[in-house]
Amino acid sequence: MYLNSIFKSLSRFSYIKKNFSYENLQDVEIITRDYWGSLRNILKSFSNHKINLTDIEPLKLSRTHKGQNIVVKLTFEKVEDKKYNELIFDLQQRYDQVLINNDMSVPSVPWYPRTDEDLKTIGTIMEVNEENNQDHPQFKDLEYRKRREEIAKLSQAHLIGEPVPYINYTEQEEQTWKKIYTILREKVNIVMSQRYLNNLVKIENALGFKYKIPQLRDIDAYLRAETGFRIKATHGILSQREFLNALGHRVFCCTQYIRHHSTPEYTPEPDIVHELVGHVPLFADKEVADLSQEIGILSCGAKKQDLSRLGTLYWFTLEFGAYKENGLIKGYGAGIASSIGECDHFPKAKYEKFDPFIHADRSYPIQTVQPTYMYTESFDEAMQSLIIFGKSLQKPFGLYYDFIDKELKSTRRIKTHLNDQ
Numbered sequence: 484m485y486l487n488s489i490f491k492s493l494s495r496f497s498y499i500k501k502n503f504s505y506e507n508l509q510d511v512e513i514i515t516r517d518y519w520g521s522l523r524n525i526l527k528s529f530s531n532h533k534i535n536l537t538d539i540e541p542l543k544l545s546r547t548h549k550g551q552n553i554v555v556k557l558t559f560e561k562v563e564d565k566k567y568n569e570l571i572f573d574l575q576q577r578y579d580q581v582l583i584n585n586d587m588s589v590p591s592v593p594w595y596p597r598t599d600e601d602l603k604t605i606g607t608i609m610e611v612n613e614e615n616n617q618d619h620p621q622f623k624d625l626e627y628r629k630r631r632e633e634i635a636k637l638s639q640a641h642l643i644g645e646p647v648p649y650i651n652y653t654e655q656e657e658q659t660w661k662k663i664y665t666i667l668r669e670k671v672n673i674v675m676s677q678r679y680l681n682n683l684v685k686i687e688n689a690l691g692f693k694y695k696i697p698q699l700r701d702i703d704a705y706l707r708a709e710t711g712f713r714i715k716a717t718h719g720i721l722s723q724r725e726f727l728n729a730l731g732h733r734v735f736c737c738t739q740y741i742r743h744h745s746t747p748e749y750t751p752e753p754d755i756v757h758e759l760v761g762h763v764p765l766f767a768d769k770e771v772a773d774l775s776q777e778i779g780i781l782s783c784g785a786k787k788q789d790l791s792r793l794g795t796l797y798w799f800t801l802e803f804g805a806y807k808e809n810g811l812i813k814g815y816g817a818g819i820a821s822s823i824g825e826c827d828h829f830p831k832a833k834y835e836k837f838d839p840f841i842h843a844d845r846s847y848p849i850q851t852v853q854p855t856y857m858y859t860e861s862f863d864e865a866m867q868s869l870i871i872f873g874k875s876l877q878k879p880f881g882l883y884y885d886f887i888d889k890e891l892k893s894t895r896r897i898k899t900h901l902n903d904q
Contacts, residue, residue, distance in 0.1 A: 507561050508537065508896045510588070511571070514580035517543065517551040525555055528577070532570045534559050538881060538894040558895045590879035594899040595728050595783035598890045599643045602732060605725050606639060606717055619751050621743040634740040641716035643734060647699040648716060656741050660696045663747040663756055668693070670826035676806065676813040678862060679820060682764040696755065699737055702763055706735070710772035711886070720752055723794045730779025731884065731891055735766055748823040751850065761817025765801060774866050775801060780882050781873045783891060784899070789876050792843035796872065799842050800865055805834065805858040812858050828852040837865060839872035
């Protein structure tokens with residue numbers, strides 16, 4: 484696989500995924516009788532010592548003849564020793580059983596990037612799966628492959644926080660863009676939603692999509708200003724976990740190469756046409772950007788089965804989703820907007836009402852047009868159904884994104900492993 488050889492030659496990539504445990508949090512478990520106001524009295528102790536809680540988990544224990552007991556697990560940010568010792572002394576005076584930092588109860592979850600520094604590992608230790616259509620000119624044309632490799636090296640060298648590499652596109656590449664963009668621009672007017680089209684027009688006016696291949700550096704600046712999303716240039720296809728985890732940081736991993744000039748109507752793998760015509764107008768929409776980040780956060784630390792289900796729901800919504808607009812079913816997914824074949828197929832396709840609890844386990848084709856598109860009555864309905872589904876996932880901790888520190892922070896103590904990467 485020619486792309487894998489690229490990564491081995493890039494000495495810059497010494498970034499390695501390292502397991503971590505969340506050490507800036509502390510746990511206290513208290514067992515007490517279950518009576519009216521029992522939880523309120525526990526919380527009062529924390530309030531008296533001016534300590535902020537990040538997570539509260541009350542559980543009932545087996546009932547005995549002595550009555551009902553509960554265990555309350557409380558997680559809070561680390562505080563200075565004096566304040567911490569005063570809190571523990573106070574709790575121990577009030578309750579018979581107070582367990583401090585029980586390491587046996589700390590869950591182990593799949594590794595995920597916590598910070599921008601962790602995002603530097605994206606794509607550096609993975610095997611690239613090139614099982615797409617091997618007979619396509621994109622894989623057989625040696626001159627094209629050489630150019631593809633040249634761009635891949637530049638993209639893979641990009642790190643979050645640095646300017647996205649500038650690509651000096653050839654005249655042939657510019658002509659390929661103009662040809663496919665002209666065709667797609669007419670077709671999306673017919674099949675895509677007004678939400679998508681409004682954002683596309685704004686981007687066209689700002690960056691001149693119609694006339695040249697936009698530079699990711701300019702796209703990055705545009706998205707940062709509109710919704711706070713950022714661009715990470717990448718070599719090509721990433722693992723599902725890496726792509727979704729990056730969304731949790733409001734980071735879109737984006738290719739810079741363009742499809743083969745001989746078949747501008749089709750590409751067997753995502754290229755800059757798919758990324759910019761399909762995804763970018765969505766990431767420029769605040770509600771879509773928020774939803775994308777929510778899916779990304781849910782993927783962080785998710786077990787393999789849940790990760791797969793989230794990836795499937797992303798496929799049926801942000802890749803190929805549709806909803807009713809003025810009584811007509813219109814597309815909003817990136818895979819529809821960026822594909823001539825999907826645009827032609829969409830008006831005569833089958834449609835099925837979207838239900839994440841059913842469709843999360845549905846299989847789908849990758850190398851052909853979608854036989855069925857999932858739709859909702861409105862875009863808001865799609866958002867709400869995904870949020871409800873996300874809350875049903877059984878994760879042993881909560882996550883939130885700190886926009887100041889640019890870090891995903893856990894509400895509980897956890898440790899990670901690299902078994903499901």
